[in-house]
Amino acid sequence: MRMRHAVISLALGGALALGGTAATAQAADGARTSGVSVEESQNILASWHFYRAYWTKAACLTEGDALGGTFKCTYGKGNDGKYKWFLYRWY
Template sequence: MDSPNLSVSETKAVPANWHFYRAYWTKAACLTEGDALGYNYKCQYQRGNDGKMKWFLYLWY
């Protein structure tokens, strides 16, 4: 079965945005993982769903 060919006018570009990747207990662990993944990233200190403060890694794509 062949897949249909789409023209550029029939597709929609999705703008890049920050996406949650994973939570870490330490800033160093968050930064190390961010560096290793090869994306633009940021680590933010926030309260998780469990009520505990953690470092959240976000990737830009």
């Protein structure tokens, strides 16, 4: 009796799992994406993005050189009220 109950439970669980997968796939097919097209994405301009804060200018410059690409280190006050060097990357 227990074996029969286990087989039935397993079969019903599998059917429910497959039914849920099919419903998810149908929802994904019917959903429209409101994103940026390939043509539009080529027109998006690059800008400076904060990467990390450092206590010394040398550490900031070393990390920027190691990462490659265009970067700059600026000195300013952080969110904690302490002055630090901030590494910005251009992308």
